Amino acid sequence: MTLSSEIQSVQEVLNNLTNSIKSDTKLGLDDTFSSVIAQHNLAQAVQQAAQAAAQEAQNAQKPQAKSDEESQELVSQPQGQENQSQTAQSSQHHHQPGPHEELERIAQQHQQEQQHHQDQDQHQYQQQQDDSIAAQVIHVNSLESDSSSTLATVSIAATTPAPAVTKPVPGSDEWHRLRKDNHKEVERRRRENINDGITEISKMVPSSEKNKGSILKEAVKYIRTLQETNRQLSIEAEATVNLQFEKEKAILEKSVAETELQNLTARHEILKREYEELRQQVDEQQAAKKLKTEQ
Numbered sequence: 001m002t003l004s005s006e007i008q009s010v011q012e013v014l015n016n017l018t019n020s021i022k023s024d025t026k027l028g029l030d031d032t033f034s035s036v037i038a039q040h041n042l043a044q045a046v047q048q049a050a051q052a053a054a055q056e057a058q059n060a061q062k063p064q065a066k067s068d069e070e071s072q073e074l075v076s077q078p079q080g081q082e083n084q085s086q087t088a089q090s091s092q093h094h095h096q097p098g099p100h101e102e103l104e105r106i107a108q109q110h111q112q113e114q115q116h117h118q119d120q121d122q123h124q125y126q127q128q129q130d131d132s133i134a135a136q137v138i139h140v141n142s143l144e145s146d147s148s149s150t151l152a153t154v155s156i157a158a159t160t161p162a163p164a165v166t167k168p169v170p171g172s173d174e175w176h177r178l179r180k181d182n183h184k185e186v187e188r189r190r191r192e193n194i195n196d197g198i199t200e201i202s203k204m205v206p207s208s209e210k211n212k213g214s215i216l217k218e219a220v221k222y223i224r225t226l227q228e229t230n231r232q233l234s235i236e237a238e239a240t241v242n243l244q245f246e247k248e249k250a251i252l253e254k255s256v257a258e259t260e261l262q263n264l265t266a267r268h269e270i271l272k273r274e275y276e277e278l279r280q281q282v283d284e285q286q287a288a289k290k291l292k293t294e295q
Contacts, residue, residue, distance in 0.1 A: 198212050198215055198216070201215060201216070201219045202215050204222075205218050205219045205222045206218075206222070207219075
């Protein structure tokens with residue numbers, strides 16, 4: 001493998017790594033950073049391998065250059081000008097960028113691209129953090145009584161980065177006021193839930209009382225009545241199941257008895273027929289004996 005082919009293969013590997021980094025920017029930021037770090041380490045390993053290959057190629061070229069110089073010293077004087085021109089061309093060739101410099105240039109270009117992608121990822125992450133502030137909480141103090149005091153929360157969709165909401169310092173007047181308002185809001189919601197529950201109970205329990213305590217007492221009585229009714233129904237259902245079982249058992253026993261009766265009847269008919277045949281044979285034999293005695 002020549003140095004140009006090695007450089008080309010290294011360039012292809014770096015291009016593949018760059019394409020994979022571009023595709024990974026669509027994934028989560030944490031996964032992208034870890035992938036970029038892993039690919040950066042892989043690129044460094046590839047760069048070191050390419051540098052080692054270039055160093056070996058240069059070491060292989062040194063004995064050849066040394067042998068060429070020894071052969072040039074043995075050439076006659078008329079060929080001096082030609083040797084000088086060849087030496088000048090060789091020096092010009094050495095001034096051209098070698099494989100090692102080319103690999104360093106490629107690696108540096110790849111690192112710059114990686115740094116550019118990392119900057120883009122950081123910018124996207126910061127933009128997402130700014131856009132995540134989607135709502136602000138606005139506290140509204142009502143002019144009604146304490147029982148109807150509410151803490152209204154208005155969700156404001158933030159399409160542009162909104163300024164960070166500053167929290168009051170613990171122990172300050174604003175902090176105590178917000179804590180008091182929150183406590184009132186929690187109590188109001190609790191009372192509303194209790195009232196809604198009692199209202200639903202009053203719709204299901206047959207009672208003309210409007211007092212909450214009376215409604216709850218009637219609900220307890222109604223629930224106990226339902227439990228007793230359920231217990232009685234369970235007993236009756238169990239008795240019905242037992243009766244059904246006994247009925248099915250009796251039907252099965254009846255079926256078995258009927259089958260046995262049919263078998264006995266068939267057996268009786270067979271025995272009766274055999275008896276009649278034997279009786280007929282006996283009668284015929286007795287009649288034959290009687291005829292013989294009379295003769």
